[in-house]
Amino acid sequence: MKIKSNIALSESGFIFNPNTGESFTLNPTGQTMFGLIREGKEYSEIRDYFLENFDAEESIFEKDFEDFIHMMTSYQMMEPDEQE
Amino acid sequence: MSRNKVTVAVTALNAIDSPGPGVSVIRGLKESEDFDARIIGLAYESLEPGIYMRDLVDKVYQVPYPSAGVESLMARIEYIHSKENLDVIIPNFDAELFPFIKSENRLKSMGIHMLLPTEKQFEERQKINLPDFGKKYGISVPESVPVSYADEIYKATEKIKFPLLVKGKFYDAQIAFTLEQAKEYFNKISSKWGLPIILQKYVKGIEYNVIGLGDGKGNRIAAVPIRKQYITDKGKAWGGISVGDEKMLALTDQFISSTRWRGPFELELMKDEKNGFSLLEINPRIPAWVYLAIGVGQNIPEAIVKLALGETVEPFKSYEIGKMFIRYAWDMIVDLKDYQQISTYGEL
Numbered sequence: 001m002k003i004k005s006n007i008a009l010s011e012s013g014f015i016f017n018p019n020t021g022e023s024f025t026l027n028p029t030g031q032t033m034f035g036l037i038r039e040g041k042e043y044s045e046i047r048d049y050f051l052e053n054f055d056a057e058e059s060i061f062e063k064d065f066e067d068f069i070h071m072m073t074s075y076q077m078m079e080p081d082e083q084e
Numbered sequence: 085m086s087r088n089k090v091t092v093a094v095t096a097l098n099a100i101d102s103p104g105p106g107v108s109v110i111r112g113l114k115e116s117e118d119f120d121a122r123i124i125g126l127a128y129e130s131l132e133p134g135i136y137m138r139d140l141v142d143k144v145y146q147v148p149y150p151s152a153g154v155e156s157l158m159a160r161i162e163y164i165h166s167k168e169n170l171d172v173i174i175p176n177f178d179a180e181l182f183p184f185i186k187s188e189n190r191l192k193s194m195g196i197h198m199l200l201p202t203e204k205q206f207e208e209r210q211k212i213n214l215p216d217f218g219k220k221y222g223i224s225v226p227e228s229v230p231v232s233y234a235d236e237i238y239k240a241t242e243k244i245k246f247p248l249l250v251k252g253k254f255y256d257a258q259i260a261f262t263l264e265q266a267k268e269y270f271n272k273i274s275s276k277w278g279l280p281i282i283l284q285k286y287v288k289g290i291e292y293n294v295i296g297l298g299d300g301k302g303n304r305i306a307a308v309p310i311r312k313q314y315i316t317d318k319g320k321a322w323g324g325i326s327v328g329d330e331k332m333l334a335l336t337d338q339f340i341s342s343t344r345w346r347g348p349f350e351l352e353l354m355k356d357e358k359n360g361f362s363l364l365e366i367n368p369r370i371p372a373w374v375y376l377a378i379g380v381g382q383n384i385p386e387a388i389v390k391l392a393l394g395e396t397v398e399p400f401k402s403y404e405i406g407k408m409f410i411r412y413a414w415d416m417i418v419d420l421k422d423y424q425q426i427s428t429y430g431e432l
Contacts, residue, residue: 006328018405020355021292021311021327076359 001069001078003038017077024075029054033068087117091168092389093124096176097134097141099413102255102318105176107134108375112385114140115378119389124168130427136418143168146430154183158190170196172392174385176369178254181206197392199347201368202300208343209366211253211282217366221342223335224362226354228284234267240283241266249284252277257319259286287362289354292329293321294336295370295377297384299391300346306384306400307336308377313408321373326380328405335361348384376409 006018013026015034026034036046043065050061072078092113096104106125113121125144127135135144145164148156157180164170173196175184184191185200200206208217211228218225228251229240241248241263250269251257254277260266270281290311297306309332314323336351350371352364370384377384380403390397426432 016406018328020290020329021313021325 001073002040002081003034003072004077004079007077009034009038015077017075020076022075030068033065037069087120089122090119090171090389090393091122091124093126093164093168093170093173094176095126095128095147095174095180097125097127097132097137097144098129099133101316102320103372103411104132104134105370105372105374106132107137107140108372108378109174109176109370109385110134110137110140111375112378112383113389116383116386116389118386121389122168124164124170126164126173127426130423133416135426135432136416136422144426144432146426150177150180150183154186157183158187161187161191161196162194165194165196172197172389174198174370174388175200178367178369181368197394199300199388199392201345201347201349205343205345206368209368211251211284211365212280214363214365218363221339223339224360226285226287226362226364228282230280230282231270232280234270237266237270237283238263244283244285247286249282249286251282251284253280253282257284284364287354287356287364289356289362291315291321292327292332292353292355292361293324293371293373294332294351294353295348295374295384296336296340296345296351297348297387297391298340298343298345299397300344302341302344304337304340304399305387305391305397306377306382307333308380308382308403309333309336310373310376314410323408323410324373324376325408326376326403326405331359331361335363339363339366348388373409373411376407377403379409380404380407 009015013031015024036049047061050056094106094109096106098104110123122142125134125141126147127144128149134141147160175181185203185206188198212230214225215228227244229244231237231240247259247261249257250260250266250273252273256273256277258269260269274281292309292311294307294309299305309327309329310324311327312321312324316322348370350367353361354364355361374384382400382403387397422432
């Protein structure tokens with residue numbers, strides 16, 4: 001899965017979904033996660049980055065990552081990768 | 085370079101909590117770069133705010149209510165035409181559309197042009213006919229039943245379960261959770277807008293609207309979908325944002341091409357949990373939020389005037405996504421003499 005190309009994140013963490021008209025605000029942690037997914041990083045790379053730079057345990061990170069992807073998917077901000 | 089002068093009469097200058105689109109239509113016409121519009125306001129009541137917006141409206145005439153009949157309306161239009169030499173009329177109220185559609189040829193013979201749906205199109209999309217309309221054109225429409233007596237509600241609820249929407253034939257809709265509530269709304273709405281009342285299955289979801297314009301040949305001239313962001317207790321959008329949902333545009337194209345819709349319209353849509361759209365209503369006229377469409381690059385009132393006058397209009401190809409409108413109520417200070425003039429003489 002990847003973030004749809006028309007979803008933009010502003011410097012303040014504001015996201016607008018042009019398809020649905022919905023808007024959201026991400027906290028700094030969410031912004032970092034959004035940025036890494038947008039860059040196309042693999043799950044393992046994102047996990048390693050968070051474990052290294054945030055005070056997070058692997059099991060908690062795993063759950064938070066899944067929640068984040070689930071939330072982004074339910075708000076129609078994700079789409080399958082070309083190879084999927 | 086001088087622009088062509090056109091004289092356009094516009095109705096719906098009211099601005100209560102369910103505002104008319106007239107003032108926004110006029111703003112669009114005044115912003116046209118292709119013609120210089122002289123605006124004749126047509127008002128039903130002497131307290132319609134557009135009457136007093138002298139920078140937008142050049143002259144105002146009071147007109148009889150549609151309930152007074154076609155002849156009464158035509159007599160008044162003939163008088164106004166003799167004074168103002170109208171080129172185009174843009175009627176903006178549901179209730180007045182039928183008499184104007186009926187008078188289209190008569191007005192045309194006087195040199196007054198309009199861009200309205202045909203009588204067949206107007207009737208087909210009536211709320212009471214909407215289920216058949218959906219079947220005919222392959223558009224998802226919530227189940228609905230027309231009722232003319234309060235006693236019929238109980239039987240109708242065997243088909244449509246609570247909660248359900250109780251809707252007036254022109255305006256108004258309330259969600260009823262019980263039989264008692266449904267009867268109460270039936271009486272309230274029917275006393276205002278007449279019969280029948282429509283009971284419609286309640287679809288839970290997010291409200292979206294599309295404003296559009298068809299050329300009568302099956303082509304889309306304009307279409308802008310919005311998500312309602314701020315909804316009043318009358319269900320009216322007080323704030324909205326333009327969106328780029330291809331599904332809504334495809335549905336709009338299907339509507340225009342299959343019906344060969346002529347004129348402006350508004351599609352009221354509900355997006356359900358599975359991201360499917362149900363068509364709740366088709367309003368055969370410009371909605372009050374038309375100025376958002378103008379603001380994102382589709383001046384629909386201007387296009388209506390050109391099409392009505394027989395000019396070729398290239399379809400709008402794009403619009404700005406993510407632009408919002410936020411409505412504001414503005415208190416004007418009005419001289420009593422202006423109020424007196426319109427109230428006494430029916431002209432200002």
